[in-house]
Amino acid sequence: MTASSHKLWRFHGGVKLPDHKAESTTEPVAVAPLPPRLILPLRQHIGEAAVPVVKRGEQVRKGQLIARSDTYVGAHIHAPTSGRIVLIGDQPVPHPSGLSAPCIVIEADGEDDWGDSRMPPIEDYRNIDPVKLRNRVRDAGIVGLGGAAFPAAVKLNPRPQQKIDTLVINGAECEPYITCDDMLMRTQAEAVIAGMHLVRRALKPERCLFGIEDNKPEAIRAMTEALGGEERDNIRIVAIPSIYPTGGERQLVRVLTGREVPSEGLPADVGVVCHNVGTLAAIYRAVVLGEPLISRLVTVTGSGVNRPRNLQVYLGTPVADLIALAGGYTDDVERLIMGGPMMGFALASDAVPIIKGGNCVIAARTADVERPGPVMPCIRCGECVKACPAGLLPQQLYWFSRARDFEKAQEYSLFDCIECGCCAHVCPSNIPLVQYYRFAKNEIWSQERERRQAEAAKQRHELRRERLEREEREKAERMKRKQATTQQTTATDGAEDPKQAVIRAALARAQARKADREAQGTNAAAPVSDNDDETR
Amino acid sequence: MRFKTFSSPHMAPARSVNRVMGQVLLALIPGTAAMTWYFGWGVLINVSLAVTVALACEALMLLVRGRALTPHITDLSAVLAGWLFALAVPPLTPWWVTLVGVGFAMVMAKHLYGGLGYNPFNPAMVGYVVVLISFPREMTLWLSPSVIAELNLSLPQAFTAIFAGRLPDGLTWDMITAATPLDRMQTGVGLAHPISEIQTSPFFGYLGGVGWEWIGLWFLVGGLWLLKRRVIGWQIPVAMLGALTLLSGLFWLINPEIYASPLFHVFSGAAILGAFFIATDPVSASTTPRGRLIFGAGVGALVFVIRTWGGYAEGVAFAVLLMNMMVPLIDHYTQPRVFGKTAAGKEG
Numbered sequence: 001m002t003a004s005s006h007k008l009w010r011f012h013g014g015v016k017l018p019d020h021k022a023e024s025t026t027e028p029v030a031v032a033p034l035p036p037r038l039i040l041p042l043r044q045h046i047g048e049a050a051v052p053v054v055k056r057g058e059q060v061r062k063g064q065l066i067a068r069s070d071t072y073v074g075a076h077i078h079a080p081t082s083g084r085i086v087l088i089g090d091q092p093v094p095h096p097s098g099l100s101a102p103c104i105v106i107e108a109d110g111e112d113d114w115g116d117s118r119m120p121p122i123e124d125y126r127n128i129d130p131v132k133l134r135n136r137v138r139d140a141g142i143v144g145l146g147g148a149a150f151p152a153a154v155k156l157n158p159r160p161q162q163k164i165d166t167l168v169i170n171g172a173e174c175e176p177y178i179t180c181d182d183m184l185m186r187t188q189a190e191a192v193i194a195g196m197h198l199v200r201r202a203l204k205p206e207r208c209l210f211g212i213e214d215n216k217p218e219a220i221r222a223m224t225e226a227l228g229g230e231e232r233d234n235i236r237i238v239a240i241p242s243i244y245p246t247g248g249e250r251q252l253v254r255v256l257t258g259r260e261v262p263s264e265g266l267p268a269d270v271g272v273v274c275h276n277v278g279t280l281a282a283i284y285r286a287v288v289l290g291e292p293l294i295s296r297l298v299t300v301t302g303s304g305v306n307r308p309r310n311l312q313v314y315l316g317t318p319v320a321d322l323i324a325l326a327g328g329y330t331d332d333v334e335r336l337i338m339g340g341p342m343m344g345f346a347l348a349s350d351a352v353p354i355i356k357g358g359n360c361v362i363a364a365r366t367a368d369v370e371r372p373g374p375v376m377p378c379i380r381c382g383e384c385v386k387a388c389p390a391g392l393l394p395q396q397l398y399w400f401s402r403a404r405d406f407e408k409a410q411e412y413s414l415f416d417c418i419e420c421g422c423c424a425h426v427c428p429s430n431i432p433l434v435q436y437y438r439f440a441k442n443e444i445w446s447q448e449r450e451r452r453q454a455e456a457a458k459q460r461h462e463l464r465r466e467r468l469e470r471e472e473r474e475k476a477e478r479m480k481r482k483q484a485t486t487q488q489t490t491a492t493d494g495a496e497d498p499k500q501a502v503i504r505a506a507l508a509r510a511q512a513r514k515a516d517r518e519a520q521g522t523n524a525a526a527p528v529s530d531n532d533d534e535t536r
Numbered sequence: 537m538r539f540k541t542f543s544s545p546h547m548a549p550a551r552s553v554n555r556v557m558g559q560v561l562l563a564l565i566p567g568t569a570a571m572t573w574y575f576g577w578g579v580l581i582n583v584s585l586a587v588t589v590a591l592a593c594e595a596l597m598l599l600v601r602g603r604a605l606t607p608h609i610t611d612l613s614a615v616l617a618g619w620l621f622a623l624a625v626p627p628l629t630p631w632w633v634t635l636v637g638v639g640f641a642m643v644m645a646k647h648l649y650g651g652l653g654y655n656p657f658n659p660a661m662v663g664y665v666v667v668l669i670s671f672p673r674e675m676t677l678w679l680s681p682s683v684i685a686e687l688n689l690s691l692p693q694a695f696t697a698i699f700a701g702r703l704p705d706g707l708t709w710d711m712i713t714a715a716t717p718l719d720r721m722q723t724g725v726g727l728a729h730p731i732s733e734i735q736t737s738p739f740f741g742y743l744g745g746v747g748w749e750w751i752g753l754w755f756l757v758g759g760l761w762l763l764k765r766r767v768i769g770w771q772i773p774v775a776m777l778g779a780l781t782l783l784s785g786l787f788w789l790i791n792p793e794i795y796a797s798p799l800f801h802v803f804s805g806a807a808i809l810g811a812f813f814i815a816t817d818p819v820s821a822s823t824t825p826r827g828r829l830i831f832g833a834g835v836g837a838l839v840f841v842i843r844t845w846g847g848y849a850e851g852v853a854f855a856v857l858l859m860n861m862m863v864p865l866i867d868h869y870t871q872p873r874v875f876g877k878t879a880a881g882k883e884g
Contacts, residue, residue, distance in 0.1 A: 260875065263876035370548055425547060
C-alpha cells in the first residue's frame with residue numbers, strides 16, 4: 001500500500017541533509033528500566049513554571065499530580081513512577097544555558113505502583129465531548145512531543161472566529177538522526193490514528209493530512225494500514241519530499257496545503273492546526289488508558305554511542321542512563337546534543353534528565369560536528385539566501401547583527417528567522433550564522449526589557465510628581481480654608497487679636513488632651529498624639 | 537560526564553571557501569588551455585607570473601595588516617584574481633605591466649578595502665583597467681592566432697619576450713601582433729565599412745574571430761560545469777549573455793551592416809569569460825536572486841553599449857566595475873519576499 005496522491009507545494013530554500021536515520025532504526029524499541037532517581041524540572045516549555053503540590057519526603061504514586069500549572073499556556077507534571085519526593089530544589093536541567101533550575105526529585109521505590117492515580121478511562125472515546133477532551137489533555141499534562149513542547153490543550157481550543165478546516169499531523173521528522181516518530185508510527189500506528197480521531201472531535205476539521213517524509217516508507221506503510229479504508233478522501237497519509245526543514249510547522253503547512261502562515265500569526269489564522277504524531281499517541285493514552293504524560297520515546301544515537309536505538313523512557317531519567325543503555329560512549333565522543341543536530345542544543349553534562357520535549361539524544365564525534373576549516377569572512381556567495389526557508393537574506397542579517405545595527409536587522413525581518421541552521425550549514429566561510437542571530441535577538445529583547453523598565457520608572461516618577469503636586473495643592477487649599485474660618489471667628493469676636501485667638505485655642509486643646517490622658521492613666525504612652533494638630 | 541557546548545547547528549558544513557575557489561580555478565583550465573593553444577606559451581607564463589605576484593602581494597598585505605597568513609593564503613582567492621588578470625591581458629604583456637596591474641588589484645582594490653569579502657570592486661578588473669588606461673600601447677599587443685600558429689614561439693622565446701621585451705631574431709612586434717576581432721570591427725564600422733565586408737578578412741571565423749570563438753567555447757564548457765556543480769548561480773551568466781544577445785540582436789535586425797550579430801558579440805572578446813567567471817565574483821556582485829538578474833543584465837547591456845558606441849573595443853571590465861558600483865542600490869531594492877509576508881514586507 002502506498003500513500004495517497006495529494007498535491008504538494010514547495011517552500012523556498014531548505015537543504016538536503018544526510019539523514020543518519022538507519023543507525024537507530026535497526027533495533028526494536030525497548031523499554032528503558034526504571035532509574036533509581038527521577039528529576040522533573042518544573043519548567044519544561046515556554047510559559048510559566050508549574051508549582052509543586054507535594055512536599056519533600058512525601059510518598060507519591062505513579063501518575064500522581066506533583067506540580068500543577070493553572071496558567072493557560074502551562075502543563076501539569078505527574079510522577080512517572082511511585083516513590084518518595086527526596087528533593088524540591090535546583091538541579092541541572094536540559095537547557096541551552098546549562099544552568100540549574102527548580103526540579104522535583106523522586107526516589108523510585110521500584111513498585112511502579114499506580115495506586116488510584118490513573119484517570120478514569122473513557123471507553124466511548126469516539127464520541128467524547130470536546131470540552132471533556134480538552135480537560136483530559138490538560139489534566140494529563142500533555143505538550144507537543146515534536147520538540148517545542150507547547151501545551152497541547154491550547155491547540156485543541158481554536159478561537160471562535162477561527163474556522164479550522166485542516167488538521168495537519170506532523171510525522172515529517174525532518175532533522176537527521178531522530179527516529180522516535182518514525183518508530184512510533186511503525187509500532188503504535190493505531191494509537192496515532194485513534195489520537196487523530198480524538199483531535200478531530202475537538203477541532204472538527206474537514207480533512208486530516210499526515211505529512212511523513214518519504215525517507216520513512218515503513219512508517220508510511222504502517223500508518224496507511226492502520227488507517228484502513230476509512231474516509232480515504234478526508235484523511236490522507238501523504239509522503240512528502242525529505243528536504244530539511246519540511247517538518248517545521250510553517251513549512252509543513254505550506255507543503256501540504258499551499259497556505260502560508262502569516263509572519264506573526266499561527267497556522268490557525270489560515271484554518272490549520274498542526275499536531276505531532278507523538279502528541280496524538282499521548283492524547284490517545286490519556287483518554288483511553290487514563291495515563292498522564294509520564295514517559296516518551298527517545299532516540300539515543302550518533303556515532304559517539306556504541307548501540308544507537310530508540311527507548312521508551314520514564315520522564316526524568318538522566319541522559320547518562322540512556323547512554324548506558326545505548327552501549328555507552330565511544331572513546332572519541334566529543335559533543336552531546338539534545339534534540340536534532342540542526343536545532344538541538346549541546347548539553348554540558350549527561351546528568352540532566354529527559355523532559356517532555358526531549359525527543360533525541362545525540363552523542364557526536366569530532367568528525368560529525370567539526371567545521372571543515374576556520375571561520376572566514378563572508379564572501380557574499382548567497383548560498384544562505386538560497387537555503388533560507390523563511391525567505392530572508394541571512395548574510396545581511398549577519399552584517400547587521402555583527403555591527404550591532406539591530407534596527408536594520410529587524411527591518412530585514414530578523415524575527416522571522418526560525419533558527420533552522422540551513423544558512424550556517426551551506427556557508428562556505430563556516431560562519432556560525434545562527435549564533436549571530438540569537439545574539440541579535442537577545443540584545444533586542446534585553447533592550448526592549450530595559451526600555452520597558454525605563455518607561456515604567458518614568459511613569460512612576462510622573463505619578464509621584466503628580467501626587468506630590470496634588471498634595472501640595474490640597475495643603476494650600478486647606479490652609480486657605482483655615483485662614484478663611486479664622487478670619488470669620490476673628491471678625492465675630494471683634495477686637496481680639498487673631499494671633500492671640502489661635503494661641504488660646506491651642507492652649508485649650510492641650511489642656512483638654514492632658515485631662516484626657518490623666519483620666520486614662522499615666523502609663524498610656526501616646527507621644528505621637530501631639531502631632532495630630534489640625535493645622536498640620 | 538561533562539561536555540563542551542556549542543551553538544547549533546551541529547552538523548559539519550558541506551562547503552568551504554577554498555573549495556569554491558578551487559572549483560572555479562578548475563573550470564578555468566579548458567579555456568586557459570585553449571588560449572595557450574591559440575596564443576602560445578605567453579599565456580601560461582602570464583598566468584604563472586600573475587598568480588605569483590598575487591600571492592606575494594596577498595602575503596605582504598596580510599603581514600602589514602597583522603593578519604594570519606594561513607587561512608587566507610590557502611583560500612585560493614588571490615590565485616583566482618591573478619589568473620583572471622592574466623587572461624585579460626595580451627599574451628606577451630611585459631612583466632612589469634602584470635606586476636603593476638596585479639599589485640594594484642591586490643593592494644588597492646582588495647586589501648585596502650579590508651581583504652577577502654570586503655572589496656566592492658572586482659580586484660582583477662580594477663587591476664586590468666588600471667593597466668589598460670595607463671599602458672595603452674602594451675595592452676594592444678594582442679597576437680594573431682594564425683601567425684602565432686605558424687611561428688610557434690618556444691617557451692624560452694616567449695619568456696624572453698615577456699621579461700626582456702626582445703623577440704627572436706628576424707621577428708618584429710608588428711609581424712606577430714594583430715588587432716583583436718573586436719578592434720577590427722570597431723575600427724571598420726568607424727570607417728563606415730559594411731560589416732559583411734569587414735568579416736571577409738581572414739581574422740574572422742564562424743562565430744567570432746578565428747581562435748577566439750574556440751576559446752569562448754572552452755570557457756563556456758568550464759562555466760557550464762560550474763553551473764552544474766552549483767558553484768555559481770544561473771542568474772548572472774544567463775542575464776548577462778541574454779541582455780547582450782537581446783540588445784545586439786535588436787540592433788542587428790535593424791541594420792546588420794552597421795551592427796555586428798549577437799553571435800559575434802557573444803563569442804568575441806571576454807563575453808563568455810566575463811559572464812561565467814568575472815561578473816559572478818560573489819564578493820562584488822549582487823547577492824539577491826532578483827538583484828543578480830539585474831546585475832547580470834546591466835553588465836550585458838553595458839558591454840554592448842561600450843563595444844558599439846564607446847571608446848574601447850571591449851567593455852567587459854568597465855561594465856563589471858560600473859555594475860559593481862550599483863550593487864548596494866540593487867540589493868536594497870531586490871530583497872526577497874519573506875515567508876508569511878507580502879511583497880511589500882507587510883503581514884500576508
